[in-house]
Amino acid sequence: MKKSTEQLGLMRHSLAHLLAAAVLELYPNAKPSIGPSIENGFYYDFDFSASRSADSRRLKRESTQISDKDLPRIEKKMKELLPSWELFERIEVTPDEARQMFSGNPYKVELIDELEKNGEQISLYYSGPRNSIPDANEATKLTKLQAGFLDLCRGGHVEHPSKDIDSDAFTLTHIAGAYWRGDEKNPMLTRIYGLAFNTKKELEEHLAMQEEAKKRDHRKLGKELGLFMFHETSPGMPYWLPKGVVLYNELVNFWREDHRARGYQEIVSPLLNKKELYITSGHYDHYWSEMFVAETGDEDEEYGVKAMNCPNAHVVFASQPRSYKDLPLRLSDTDTLHRHERSGTLSGLLRVRSFRQDDAHIYVAEDQIEAEYQRVFEIVERFYSLFGMSYSYRLSTRPEDIMGNPETWTTAENTLKKILDENNKPFTAGDKEGAFYGPKVDIMMKDVLGREWQMGTIQLDFQQPRRFNLEYTDKDGTKKMPIVIHRVIYGSLERFIGILIEHYAGAFPLWLSPIQIKVLPIGEGQYEYAQHVHQTLKEHGIRAELDDSNETLGKKIRNWKLEKVPYALVIGDKEVESQKLKVESRDSEKSESLALEKLLEKLQKEIANKA
RNA sequence: GCCGGGGUAGUUCAGUGGCAGAACGCCAUCUUGGUAAGAUGGAAGUCGGGAGUUCGAUUCUCCCCCCCGGCUCCA
Numbered sequence: 001m002k003k004s005t006e007q008l009g010l011m012r013h014s015l016a017h018l019l020a021a022a023v024l025e026l027y028p029n030a031k032p033s034i035g036p037s038i039e040n041g042f043y044y045d046f047d048f049s050a051s052r053s054a055d056s057r058r059l060k061r062e063s064t065q066i067s068d069k070d071l072p073r074i075e076k077k078m079k080e081l082l083p084s085w086e087l088f089e090r091i092e093v094t095p096d097e098a099r100q101m102f103s104g105n106p107y108k109v110e111l112i113d114e115l116e117k118n119g120e121q122i123s124l125y126y127s128g129p130r131n132s133i134p135d136a137n138e139a140t141k142l143t144k145l146q147a148g149f150l151d152l153c154r155g156g157h158v159e160h161p162s163k164d165i166d167s168d169a170f171t172l173t174h175i176a177g178a179y180w181r182g183d184e185k186n187p188m189l190t191r192i193y194g195l196a197f198n199t200k201k202e203l204e205e206h207l208a209m210q211e212e213a214k215k216r217d218h219r220k221l222g223k224e225l226g227l228f229m230f231h232e233t234s235p236g237m238p239y240w241l242p243k244g245v246v247l248y249n250e251l252v253n254f255w256r257e258d259h260r261a262r263g264y265q266e267i268v269s270p271l272l273n274k275k276e277l278y279i280t281s282g283h284y285d286h287y288w289s290e291m292f293v294a295e296t297g298d299e300d301e302e303y304g305v306k307a308m309n310c311p312n313a314h315v316v317f318a319s320q321p322r323s324y325k326d327l328p329l330r331l332s333d334t335d336t337l338h339r340h341e342r343s344g345t346l347s348g349l350l351r352v353r354s355f356r357q358d359d360a361h362i363y364v365a366e367d368q369i370e371a372e373y374q375r376v377f378e379i380v381e382r383f384y385s386l387f388g389m390s391y392s393y394r395l396s397t398r399p400e401d402i403m404g405n406p407e408t409w410t411t412a413e414n415t416l417k418k419i420l421d422e423n424n425k426p427f428t429a430g431d432k433e434g435a436f437y438g439p440k441v442d443i444m445m446k447d448v449l450g451r452e453w454q455m456g457t458i459q460l461d462f463q464q465p466r467r468f469n470l471e472y473t474d475k476d477g478t479k480k481m482p483i484v485i486h487r488v489i490y491g492s493l494e495r496f497i498g499i500l501i502e503h504y505a506g507a508f509p510l511w512l513s514p515i516q517i518k519v520l521p522i523g524e525g526q527y528e529y530a531q532h533v534h535q536t537l538k539e540h541g542i543r544a545e546l547d548d549s550n551e552t553l554g555k556k557i558r559n560w561k562l563e564k565v566p567y568a569l570v571i572g573d574k575e576v577e578s579q580k581l582k583v584e585s586r587d588s589e590k591s592e593s594l595a596l597e598k599l600l601e602k603l604q605k606e607i608a609n610k611a
Numbered sequence: 612g613c614c615g616g617g618g619u620a621g622u623u624c625a626g627u628g629g630c631a632g633a634a635c636g637c638c639a640u641c642u643u644g645g646u647a648a649g650a651u652g653g654a655a656g657u658c659g660g661g662a663g664u665u666c667g668a669u670u671c672u673c674c675c676c677c678c679c680g681g682c683u684c685c686a
Contacts, residue, residue, distance in 0.1 A: 557646045
């Protein structure tokens, strides 16, 4: 019988309780806080610092330090306890009773206080042997239960854990720090993560899948394929290597060509700007602490290293009188940006400190917003479908820290919602995830490890035009303020390429491949002809590489495959004699024999089609 | 930034309080080949950086840097 996802959730949540029970057996002073089920498993957050009161230094050290090495012991304890967990039993108690019971645990008390404030019934869940279910009165006594485990919980468990949970189908995976209630100002708790499935087989399959996924990790492939590197001299700032630059430039060139045809005009603007520019834009108040700052000899002069393109685009807009006839005015740029992201957040190409966006700022009249959004959606679909990538939209609304008045925000948010609805774009809600100057529609994608990333974004901005006093002359001769749409399609080129590498597992389509074809002469006898072929391909704009190494054909084929180059030409005596090239494809077992001109045609056509 | 785990040859990784190891890659020579690793030889290291303990530290201790998994943040 196939269990539903809902039941999987119940099982995972039950395992979180089992984890807490096991931890308390082994670390009686640990304070459990919360432990939900999550995708593929569960976690539970504990405060292990509780045991700091222990007298001896040695004890203190033992009890406060928990690491991966302790997980097997905890997992073993879980498996020991599981058979005795015959059932879960709900016990309802009053807030005071609950507080009494958890008086040593400030986290639980905080939860209880909150439940009480919200007028919710407080419940405990007992799990353990059938014959020692406590009643509410017993439960709240401070004495330890004879058997089983009690936790503050609103419920959602399997009925009979010992029967419903396969003890070979879960495992503890790793530990991590996590702030209590997700707030940095709160103490950091120790989170223990576990995986859980219905069967051992499913667990093993999941683990095997993750191993497979790691092979596609862009950081690993980037190194293997020589695309990019990082160096400790500039953490979070990628070095693009020759092959990576080819890929990078192909993406940018395609973007340029496409956008030029859509009426975008590219600008390039200064990378260093006086602080005053960012004061005008509002970034100084909201963002200065995360910008790199460049100082000059003059101590009154402080420059911010460009971290976003918008202020400079606004300067360009304002640099000359604009007419309604100029709108929508689409200014695009791909200047390098630097942001001082917190060190712990850096992650390969997916989160970096220096990057380029395929950015554009579109100045529109208010009644042009919707039509322009539709045009941007078209670009998104064109680009993402070209790569066969699946993405989702997210509507991000106002964050805590906003610029402008809330009414304007509400208008902007409603405008976006309406556009999404009318265009039949399903979206998820990104509450409080908007930019400080306006709400936005984000394009979300997952990396190979299942982590979600924001790719492109289309933002609506009523605030910055006001701050920059942007205006255009309308039909009737009056001055009006334009509205700005900030938009990126790829997002950052760096992040996009990271995702792209994983998407293709490094085997890029021909037009993006750093090396498109390898020429493989079998022996020295064919070198001359191979060189001719290689040269001709290069002269026709094909990125060809000649492998004239002193290796066997088998080895050359192996290297070709490992480099994930789309095509190879094997050149032996037969080929030299017949002047027909044997074309091998990365993606197919079959080879074909073609004259050089035919091969060129085939490659050029495939490149033009971006197939 | 915070919690936890790491950093040894170009790469992937073993290892040790007493001369630094393997495989692949690289270089040379031999081999001149028909579809995923031909053979032999050679070079290659500040054991992330600094300080300390020690007769002696790559190994133990402390500080710093960088990377990885999370948390938080993400214009």
